[in-house]
Amino acid sequence: MKKRELIVIGAGAAGMMAAVAAARNGVSVLLLEKMEKSGRKIRITGKGRCNITNTKDWNEFSTHIHPNANFFKHSFFSFSNKDTINFFESIGLKCSVERGDRVYPESGVATDVVDRLIDHIKSLGIEIKFNSVVRDIVQEKGQIEGVIYENGGKIYKEDAEAVIVATGGLSYPSTGSDGDGYKFAVNLGLSVKDCHPSLTALTPDFDFIPLKWLILKNVGLSLFVGKDVVQQEMGELEFTDNGLEGSIGYKVSRRAVKALINGEKVSVAIDLKPAVDKQTLSSRLLKDMETDKSMRKLLRHYMPEQLVETFIAVLPKRFASVTVADVGPANEIATFMKEWRMAIKGYTSYERAVITAGGVSMDEIISKKMVSRKFPNLFFAGEVVDLDGDTGGYNLQIAFSTGYTAGREAAYLIRKLKESMSE
Numbered sequence: 001m002k003k004r005e006l007i008v009i010g011a012g013a014a015g016m017m018a019a020v021a022a023a024r025n026g027v028s029v030l031l032l033e034k035m036e037k038s039g040r041k042i043r044i045t046g047k048g049r050c051n052i053t054n055t056k057d058w059n060e061f062s063t064h065i066h067p068n069a070n071f072f073k074h075s076f077f078s079f080s081n082k083d084t085i086n087f088f089e090s091i092g093l094k095c096s097v098e099r100g101d102r103v104y105p106e107s108g109v110a111t112d113v114v115d116r117l118i119d120h121i122k123s124l125g126i127e128i129k130f131n132s133v134v135r136d137i138v139q140e141k142g143q144i145e146g147v148i149y150e151n152g153g154k155i156y157k158e159d160a161e162a163v164i165v166a167t168g169g170l171s172y173p174s175t176g177s178d179g180d181g182y183k184f185a186v187n188l189g190l191s192v193k194d195c196h197p198s199l200t201a202l203t204p205d206f207d208f209i210p211l212k213w214l215i216l217k218n219v220g221l222s223l224f225v226g227k228d229v230v231q232q233e234m235g236e237l238e239f240t241d242n243g244l245e246g247s248i249g250y251k252v253s254r255r256a257v258k259a260l261i262n263g264e265k266v267s268v269a270i271d272l273k274p275a276v277d278k279q280t281l282s283s284r285l286l287k288d289m290e291t292d293k294s295m296r297k298l299l300r301h302y303m304p305e306q307l308v309e310t311f312i313a314v315l316p317k318r319f320a321s322v323t324v325a326d327v328g329p330a331n332e333i334a335t336f337m338k339e340w341r342m343a344i345k346g347y348t349s350y351e352r353a354v355i356t357a358g359g360v361s362m363d364e365i366i367s368k369k370m371v372s373r374k375f376p377n378l379f380f381a382g383e384v385v386d387l388d389g390d391t392g393g394y395n396l397q398i399a400f401s402t403g404y405t406a407g408r409e410a411a412y413l414i415r416k417l418k419e420s421m422s423e
């Protein structure tokens with residue numbers, strides 16, 4: 001059977017971009033996707049709006065990349081956030097920049113991103129086979145030979161000059177990403193860093209259901225592991241049916257989940273009034289207590305109505321009604337508002353975690369080319385790699401940048417091979 005030039009496994013954000021970069025560099029590509037259509041995850045990103053990237057410059061952008069932004073630097077500068085915007089605009093997707101430097105399609109529709117990508121992929125002559133589940137990557141004497149895949153109950157083998165693994169992580173397995181790429185890596189003798197859900201809900205140990213869908217804007221959040229504060233964030237926190245989410249809930253979830261997995265005690269403290277110090281808050285409370293004798297009435301000046309009953313339940317019973325405008329209670333209430341502490345008893349797993357932290361070890365990959373150190377014709381791109389970002393468009397940029405780099409480098413390698421054979 002004729003040997004393919006390049007096989008890309010996975011038609012998600014990283015795989016599609018890798019296929020585009022390779023095809024634009026003159027290489028023929030077979031894209032194998034296990035689902036019945038491509039980019040199923042992209043279609044649900046950004047609450048259906050797809051936060052494509054973020055316009056922050058590298059110095060700031062890099063602070064949102066984990067666990068090692070330096071590894072990502074080469075890919076970022078090969079295909080940056082600006083390149084992502086230019087690329088999408090060039091294929092007919094107008095983009096707009098919103099709050100927090102987040103970039104969305106102007107239409108506000110995530111499926112438009114996939115549709116434009118697919119149109120472009122077709123225009124480049126890339127072959128896509130859907131419902132094609134890659135089962136294994138075949139190697140012989142340190143070279144990748146090709147892949148074995150299943151389609152419609154039949155098993156096929158395709159040989160290729162190079163293979164790119166862009167199979168995603170473990171989160172939202174219903175979109176097709178359920179960890180196959182890690183299995184391929186392990187079977188090839190490559191190391192994979194322990195994976196865990198990230199950008200996921202943390203479950204507090206009190207009845208948070210009455211607070212469902214409450215959004216607290218501009219609050220502070222401190223993450224404690226044991227007695228130590230290990231992370232502090234400011235921004236938006238949301239209570240959902242799963243617990244604490246929102247941008248700062250997600251931000252601390254990476255460390256919190258890891259600590260919980262390690263069996264450590266995890267708690268958070270919410271600062272409802274980060275803009276004022278405790279002394280000033282206490283003085284304001286004292287003044288208001290002169291007129292508002294009921295705790296409910298008093299608290300309504302300081303927090304959303306939905307939070308009042310829960311907050312009263314958190315306070316010691318003696319504060320149920322305020323009868324005396326006394327410095328003591330005012331100080332204590334101010335303390336609770338500035339440091340509302342809650343233990344975290346668990347987290348939401350992969351079924352609803354936005355991303356997977358961990359993955360194919362960076363030690364296994366040459367970051368300039370996203371190529372395996374062990375197999376010179378095997379490349380990795382996207383969430384399958386031990387790289388992840390905060391919310392804000394960083395994860396898709398990781399997928400696009402590493403996908404582009406892997407695709408371009410695979411194409412260079414294949415062209416070099418062809419040239420050497422024709423000499």
Ligand SMILES: Cc1cc2nc3c(=O)[nH]c(=O)nc-3n(C[C@H](O)[C@H](O)[C@H](O)COP(=O)(O)OP(=O)(O)OC[C@H]3O[C@@H](n4cnc5c(N)ncnc54)[C@H](O)[C@@H]3O)c2cc1C
Nearest residue numbers: 010012013014034045046051134168176382383393395396
């Ligand atoms: C609900 C949600 C919202 C999000 N919102 C945003 C956002 O707004 N902005 C942002 O930057 N990030 C967001 N993310 C994260 C972002 O979507 C991912 O990090 C990104 O899509 C990863 O791209 P990927 O190509 O590496 O993996 P995926 O998108 O998961 O694609 C992997 C592909 O590989 C295929 N595949 C897997 N195994 C095989 C196999 N054996 N054979 C063939 N095919 C296979 C899968 O079917 C899938 O199509 C969100 C994630 C979720 C879950």
